[in-house]
Every structure is written in structure tokens, then in C-alpha cells.
Amino acid sequence: MRRTTTALLPALALVSSLALAGCGGGGDDTSKTSASPSSSSSTPAAPETNPMTGLDVPDGGSAIEKHPVLVVKMDNTYASAPQLGLGSADLVVEELVEGGLTRLAAFYYSTLPGKTGPVRSMRASDIGIVSPVKADVVTSGAAGVTIRRIQGAGITFFGEGSKGFARDSSRSAPYNLFTDLRQTATLTKAPKERPADYLPWGSADDLPGGVPARTIAATFSGGHTTDWTFQGGKYVNTNSNAAENDRLNPDTVLVLRVQVGDAGYLDPAGNPVPETKLVGKGQAMLFHGGRLVRGTWSKADLDSPIELSTKAGPLTVPAGHTWIELVPASGGNVTYRK
Incomplete structure (x- = not known):
């Protein structure tokens, strides 16, 4: 046993010297290799962007909010004046309704206002408007045929009687229904991933x-x-x-x-x-x-x-x-x- 150990010592010494020589001779290469992870880790990640505006999320925040995109169906006639909460919307779609009038689909994601409305009813047109970002709709209701189509499209909606909704006694119906969108948002399910960009x-x-x-x-x-x-x-x-x-x-x-x-x-x-x-x-x-x-x-x-x-x-x-x-x-x- 003693002879075997003694015989191994020169071999071990040779391996050690080769290893040391390898470390010493490759010093410049090792330095270059170690610099690469350091430089890449110091490069700041690109900021996330709001899917409804394309703008950078402030302060390096996440583009995944605690609520889905919320779309408020808002009246757009002189009887609705003054509309409230519109200035906080990320994006607005104006669509034709009956009688040659229009209604607004106001999209909220980055900011949720308080009192918002007047809130009006949904239309089948809204399916193509809200589906690309899997938005929830805030509405006064809809005709039975429309509700069936909205539900068939897998769209979640919140109507009068839901949390946040109230009638304003100083206004005439049906232009007096409003919601506190921050309260209504507590009824929603947080998205698991960032919504798709609404526009390119x-x-x-x-x-x-x-x-x-x-x-x-x-x-x-x-x-x-x-x-x-x-x-x-x-x-x-x-x-x-x-x-x-x-x-x-x-x-x-x-x-x-x-x-x-x-x-x-x-x-x-x-x-x-x-x-x-x-x-x-x-x-x-x-x-x-x-x-x-x-x-x-x-x-x-x-x-x-x-x-x-x-x-x-x-x-x-x-x-x-x-x-x-x-x-x-x-x-x-x-x-x-x-």
C-alpha cells in the first residue's frame, strides 16, 4: 500500500502543475469570459408596456394589473352630459347604436376612476370590440338576445345591482346610472398574463x-x-x-x-x-x-x-x-x- 501511494505522488504533482499552468496561461481568456455575464447583467431590461396605449409602464412596474381590462358602456348623447370618468380611459371606441346615435366603449386598465358613466347597455357589436383583450364589460344590462350572445362569447359582464353601481337622483333615467369603477373592479379575477396589445x-x-x-x-x-x-x-x-x-x-x-x-x-x-x-x-x-x-x-x-x-x-x-x-x-x- 505504501509503494502504491508513493508511486501516485509524481502523477498527482504533474496533474496539479498542468492545472496551474492552464489557469495561469489562460488568464486573459478567463477575464474576458467573466466580464460577459457582468456586462449583460448590468444592462437594464426593457420596460413593460401598457397593452391599451403602448406606453412604458412607469417606474419599471408590471403590465399585469390586479384586474382585467374593464370596458364601460357609456351614453354619448346630450342627455348624458356631463360624462364622468372619461378622462381616465386608456382608449375609447365609438360605435353606432339605434336611432343614428353613438355609444362609447371606454377601456380602463392603467387607471380606475371613481364615479363613471352614465352607464348604458351592451350591444352584440361589443363582442368584436372587447374580445381581443379579454375585457370585462360594465353595463346597465342588455336585451336577452344580446346577453345570450355575450355569454356565448365567454365575456364576463357586471350590471346594475353589482358592487359600485348607484343611481344619481339629480339626473333623469336612463341617464343616471353610474358606477365607482374601483369598487366594481374588486369583483373581477386578476389576469394571469398581460393582455394582448389592442393595436399594433x-x-x-x-x-x-x-x-x-x-x-x-x-x-x-x-x-x-x-x-x-x-x-x-x-x-x-x-x-x-x-x-x-x-x-x-x-x-x-x-x-x-x-x-x-x-x-x-x-x-x-x-x-x-x-x-x-x-x-x-x-x-x-x-x-x-x-x-x-x-x-x-x-x-x-x-x-x-x-x-x-x-x-x-x-x-x-x-x-x-x-x-x-x-x-x-x-x-x-x-x-x-x-
Whole structure:
């Protein structure tokens, strides 16, 4: 045993010397290798972005909120004035309803206001509007046929009688239903993952040149017109029903020309209820920075995101607040001036 141990000593010494030589001779390479993880770990991660605006989440926060995207169906007639909570919305979609009037689908994710409304009823049109981000809907209710279709699409909604809802006695029905959105949000289930981007977000630098367009008039079937003027880098709705200090002045107005069909029932006044078909494709008009870029929108199915393009390729929407006008391709009209 003693002889075996003695015989191993030179071999062990040789291995040790080779190991030491390897460490000494490769010193520069080892230094370079160890520097790589250090430099990569010091590179800050890209900030997460709000799926409803494309803007960076402040202070390195997470883009996954404790609640899903909430969409409040809001009245948009003079009887609703002043609308409350609209200024806190991330994004707004304006859609045609019966009688040639429009209603708003106001999207809330980054900020939840208190008293919000007036809250009105859902339409089948809302399926294609809210499904891409798996939003929950805050509503006064809906016709039975609409509720069945909304439920069939797997959309969660909260109606009158739910937490946060109350009638304002100083207003006339049906324009007096409001909700404290922060309270209603406590009824929701927290999302497990970040919602998908509602629009293909990008930068203003990515936009084609377009043409000057500082005023916009979006006319829906039936005669209602929403007017916009580009002022101070934002678009101002000059015939808004919102409270003066509670308006959403978007960075971008995106007009999508859409097909409109018949929802298959009448409202209480006997008017046919229209259904906006937010699926397929159509003309798009993107207003940003006082200019207009024309393109095409497409949406493969009701829960698919909206895609935009020009003849040159994909078109993105500059990150920020966006107001989407779903103007009927037939019976509607969009005009603008320099």
C-alpha cells in the first residue's frame, strides 16, 4: 500500500502543475469570459408596456394589473352630459347604436376612476370590440338576445345591482346610472398574463408622411357627427359630452370604415338595432400630429387583434391614447381640413 501511494505522488504533482499552468496561461481568456455575464447583467431590461396605449409602464412596474381590462358602456348623447370618468380611459371606441346615435366603449386598465358613466347597455357589436383583450364589460344590462350572445362569447359582464353601481337622483333615467369603477373592479379575477396589445403600437417616426389634416368630422349613419380639432399636440373633441376637466384628448384618432348589419331586434322605441361587424377588412384613416395616413384595417375573427397596413407594408399606431371611430362604410362619412 505504501509503494502504491508513493508511486501516485509524481502523477498527482504533474496533474496539479498542468492545472496551474492552464489557469495561469489562460488568464486573459478567463477575464474576458467573466466580464460577459457582468456586462449583460448590468444592462437594464426593457420596460413593460401598457397593452391599451403602448406606453412604458412607469417606474419599471408590471403590465399585469390586479384586474382585467374593464370596458364601460357609456351614453354619448346630450342627455348624458356631463360624462364622468372619461378622462381616465386608456382608449375609447365609438360605435353606432339605434336611432343614428353613438355609444362609447371606454377601456380602463392603467387607471380606475371613481364615479363613471352614465352607464348604458351592451350591444352584440361589443363582442368584436372587447374580445381581443379579454375585457370585462360594465353595463346597465342588455336585451336577452344580446346577453345570450355575450355569454356565448365567454365575456364576463357586471350590471346594475353589482358592487359600485348607484343611481344619481339629480339626473333623469336612463341617464343616471353610474358606477365607482374601483369598487366594481374588486369583483373581477386578476389576469394571469398581460393582455394582448389592442393595436399594433409603434412610434410617430414610423409613420408615412401623409397629408395635413387638422380638423376631422366623423359622421355616422343617422346623422350624428363627432368633431375633432388638433390643438397643442392632442385631438380635442369640440362637441364632447364629457365634463370640461374630465375629457380624453387622444394623441391619435383612428377611423375604421366598417360594415353594419341588423342585430335582429328592435329597441323599446321601435328602432332597428344595428350591429357593427368588426371583422374582415376595410379602409382605415389614421390621424396623428395633425396629419392623415390612409391604410387598410383587417381582423381575422372577433377575438383577433386589429391589424393595419398600407401598400408599403404594416402600419403602426404611435404609442399613446387613441380614440377609435367605427364609421359605417355605407351611410357614414369622414371629412377633414388642413
